[in-house]
Amino acid sequence: MYVVLGGGISGLSVVHYLQKSISKHVKLIEASSRLGGWIRSTRTPSGLVFEHGPRTVRPKGVAGENTLALIEDLCLVSKVVPIPYSHPTAQNRLIYVNNALHALPSNSICSLFFTQPPFTKPLVSALFQDLKAPRNLVKDESIYDFVERRLGKEIAEYAVSPLVSGVCAGDAKEISVKFLMKSLFEAEQAHGSIIKGTLMNILGGKLRNTFQSKCELFERAEKEKWSVWSLDGGLELLPETLGISIKKHKADVLLNSPCEEIIFQTGKAAVRVRKEIFECDHIISSLPAKQLAPLVAKQHPELSEELFSIPTVTVAVVNLHYKGSLLKNNAFGFLVPSSQNLPILGIVFDTCCFPKGDNTVLTVIMGGRWFERFFGEDSTPGRLLSTAVQYVHSILHISATPEDHQVSVLNNCIPQYVIGHYERIERIKAYVNNHNLPLSLVGASYNGVGVNDVILSARTAVDNLIKNIQT
Numbered sequence: 001m002y003v004v005l006g007g008g009i010s011g012l013s014v015v016h017y018l019q020k021s022i023s024k025h026v027k028l029i030e031a032s033s034r035l036g037g038w039i040r041s042t043r044t045p046s047g048l049v050f051e052h053g054p055r056t057v058r059p060k061g062v063a064g065e066n067t068l069a070l071i072e073d074l075c076l077v078s079k080v081v082p083i084p085y086s087h088p089t090a091q092n093r094l095i096y097v098n099n100a101l102h103a104l105p106s107n108s109i110c111s112l113f114f115t116q117p118p119f120t121k122p123l124v125s126a127l128f129q130d131l132k133a134p135r136n137l138v139k140d141e142s143i144y145d146f147v148e149r150r151l152g153k154e155i156a157e158y159a160v161s162p163l164v165s166g167v168c169a170g171d172a173k174e175i176s177v178k179f180l181m182k183s184l185f186e187a188e189q190a191h192g193s194i195i196k197g198t199l200m201n202i203l204g205g206k207l208r209n210t211f212q213s214k215c216e217l218f219e220r221a222e223k224e225k226w227s228v229w230s231l232d233g234g235l236e237l238l239p240e241t242l243g244i245s246i247k248k249h250k251a252d253v254l255l256n257s258p259c260e261e262i263i264f265q266t267g268k269a270a271v272r273v274r275k276e277i278f279e280c281d282h283i284i285s286s287l288p289a290k291q292l293a294p295l296v297a298k299q300h301p302e303l304s305e306e307l308f309s310i311p312t313v314t315v316a317v318v319n320l321h322y323k324g325s326l327l328k329n330n331a332f333g334f335l336v337p338s339s340q341n342l343p344i345l346g347i348v349f350d351t352c353c354f355p356k357g358d359n360t361v362l363t364v365i366m367g368g369r370w371f372e373r374f375f376g377e378d379s380t381p382g383r384l385l386s387t388a389v390q391y392v393h394s395i396l397h398i399s400a401t402p403e404d405h406q407v408s409v410l411n412n413c414i415p416q417y418v419i420g421h422y423e424r425i426e427r428i429k430a431y432v433n434n435h436n437l438p439l440s441l442v443g444a445s446y447n448g449v450g451v452n453d454v455i456l457s458a459r460t461a462v463d464n465l466i467k468n469i470q471t
């Protein structure tokens with residue numbers, strides 16, 4: 001029997017892939033009363049969707065294709081709502097700097113030669129800086145330091161800092177360059193500059209995409225140039241459908257069942273859920289590393305310490321619905337660089353992405369790495385709501401009272417891949433292998449924080465299990 005810990009999207013995907021390949025008995029153990037983890041979509045009384053966690057998924061690369069193949073497997077193709085690159089919300093990326101919203105330069109070559117505020121020089125000057133700046137051989141560094149060193153402070157400040165806030169609600173000065181810019185970092189380390197390294201890689205054929213697509217939906221996404229996609233009615237439809245499918249295929253799903261301890265015996269394992277013990281051949285944990293840490297602490301304190309030291313941040317999400325079409329900019333939303341010292345990380349313009357009649361739906365995302373600083377003393381729903389409404393008013397000039405709202409505090413919801421993260425993951429993997437622990441680790445704490453990454457981590461873990469059975 002296999003035990004899967006955690007019923008978020010990665011745990012559900014593990015069960016799905018296990019059922020598709022080895023039809024051994026699978027038990028899914030989930031602490032809360034529902035499946036889906038951070039993926040949660042609710043409806044307002046007037047039928048509008050509020051996303052409390054992830055809202056869009058990128059159809060890019062192996063991980064993007066893998067998720068679209070899962071969508072096909074689950075017969076959800078007709079529910080996919082894509083946003084193509086030509087859509088204004090994919091084209092218009094805004095940042096809030098010095099009390100004003102600014103559009104980031106577009107992807108066109110022409111935009112490299114113009115100076116666009118808040119930048120004080122044309123972007124082409126950053127490319128010259130990259131060609132001139134000396135190489136700095138380092139094992140790892142922050143994404144901010146790398147970009148500042150190679151492309152200048154303004155790019156680090158106005159492009160990279162908000163990007164990091166948007167992806168992981170983190171501080172670009174702490175997050176490893178390998179998190180979002182591994183190939184650019186390696187290009188510099190090998191060839192002395194990002195531009196030279198990238199050109200050498202192109203000439204050497206290293207960037208050639210040899211991946212053969214087998215998924216029709218992925219081929220459609222490429223042909224129609226999708227930037228991102230979501231699901232009609234909200235992204236929670238994905239874990240909901242997975243939940244129904246795994247139960248139909250006889251998975252044993254236990255809700256309200258927090259796992260309190262993992263006990264490893266030679267070649268076997270057991271989990272303790274309150275007073276019950278479940279023995280199994282292998283455990284696949286999709287729990288956030290911090291939550292897995294105490295479960296293995298008794299037998300493996302060293303492993304527990306490594307798991308525990310992967311930091312996380314808390315995010316507050318405030319969903320707001322206003323009557324009428326109140327936004328002046330047709331954009332995905334805007335992000336705020338950390339230098340602006342604001343409690344909000346950004347605001348998503350939901351109804352620009354997915355219009356819903358004469359309504360405006362916004363999602364204000366707050367806190368993250370700075371949650372304690374801004375909300376440590378008062379994180380009551382009232383305070384979070386009034387902060388969100390205040391910034392909607394001052395930045396977007398919307399002074400109406402929201403028709404509906406929802407406030408969610410997502411405690412420790414996003415792991416932070418700080419400098420040294422990838423070395424830590426190697427140590428964790430080595431520990432599990434060297435001690436022959438019947439344990440696989442999947443989910444957002446290890447090799448990617450997005451929906452695609454965690455679904456792919458589930459698939460890889462199951463593929464590896466099958467390989468081990470066959471050898």
Ligand SMILES: Cc1cc2nc3c(=O)[nH]c(=O)nc-3n(C[C@H](O)[C@H](O)[C@H](O)COP(=O)(O)OP(=O)(O)OC[C@H]3O[C@@H](n4cnc5c(N)ncnc54)[C@H](O)[C@@H]3O)c2cc1C
Pocket residue numbers: 005006007008009010011029030031032035036037038039052053054055056057058257258259260286287288291315317410413414442443444449450451452454
């Ligand atoms: C606000 C926010 C916005 C995001 N936006 C995007 C986006 O737009 N696009 C994107 O691709 N990604 C986004 N992400 C990331 C994405 O949501 C995550 O990658 C994904 O949901 C992680 O899923 P998971 O199953 O690995 O973990 P989780 O969702 O954390 O699931 C873990 C499960 O384990 C359970 N659990 C915990 N402890 C125990 C225990 N002891 N015993 C049993 N069960 C336990 C929990 O209850 C939970 O259900 C966002 C994340 C957040 C927080």
